[in-house]
Amino acid sequence: MSDDNRDSGIEAGIKGVVEDVKGKAKEAFGKLTDDESLEREGQAQQDKAEAQREVATKEAEAEKARAEAAVHQAREDAEK
Known part of the structure; x- marks a missing residue:
């Protein structure tokens, strides 16, 4: 995996926490x-945060x- 992909996962996790x-x-x-508009905006932002954290997990x-595949290939x- 390239560092760019790893960084994007870490970055997504951090952004998720900040957005939350x-x-x-x-x-x-x-509240x-x-x-009510600001409440909904905040809820939407929390939904976005959850999606960003899911990206980081994936x-x-x-x-x-x-x-694991690299280890098996080396063996x-x-x-x-």
Whole structure:
């Protein structure tokens, strides 16, 4: 796996956390000020954050699978 792909997974995870915090703040402020539009915007931002965290998880799973495949390939090559 290239560093670019790994970085994108890590970056997606970090962005997910940041978006979640921002979304929760907007939702809370919307409730406090009785601004339903801001509440919905905050909820949407939290949904986006969840998707970004899912991307990070999938990237980590893919990296693990690629590493396992490389180990198996190396073992197969050594047995030739």
